[in-house]
Amino acid sequence: MKTSIILFFTAILLVVSCGGTKSTADALYGPTWELEYISGPRIAFEGLFPEKKPQITFDKASGKVTGTDSCNGYSADYELAENTIVFGDPGPTTMMFCGGSERQFLQMMKKIDGYSVKEGKLNLLVGDVPMMRFKKVNP
Template structure:
């Protein structure tokens, strides 16, 4: 009997702890969610952690018919690595520094196969070596040099 009284008291305490401090409106018209503000606090760098396909080099649409596969890169923030394919060869690099604007890559290494033609892979690699900053806008990732000139533009594909 004593145990059942304790159980009733516990359940009443639990229910009172779960009560609303403000009554919920009958419709959602006056309900304010904090979710949009919380989403805005999300670290912009986290969006980088994905796979990106090349769209343009130095503002010119990449001629993708000339490559074995579409150049792409994957940014792995957990390991601070950049891996990908330039259209012919695989490559990888460490990400030495990253904030919400700047990205500094370590030396880029990769395979050395020859594909014909090599124009897109060569231009891609040359510009990737000059990357100093980035910008995310929607599903687009743009890499810039130290002067702020756009080097490479990617589309999020994953």
């Protein structure tokens, strides 16, 4: 009897604790994410993007991301599976030239193969290495 009561409460605890959790993918949707770190360029981050930082927003229904590369707007398809992500080539973008740093952002997006969301930050990865880190911002 005692064992069955313990099993019953353990099962309830598991159901309650698992029922309220969101998947990592669900954390992508809703906010606009603003770049706060990019790996690779030899120029300081603030020098690359002195006025406006690249942003990305995930649309679950359409399977597209939209945003700015700090200068021009872009959109691209993406595919998620577990903690992997692959971005398609950006679709039509506006054509302003703002110094070239915006292209570094889009080129890095093509290399990304994974992601994680921890402590309110979105990390886009190549292998296990964070290549870009984003924070949530209001659109």
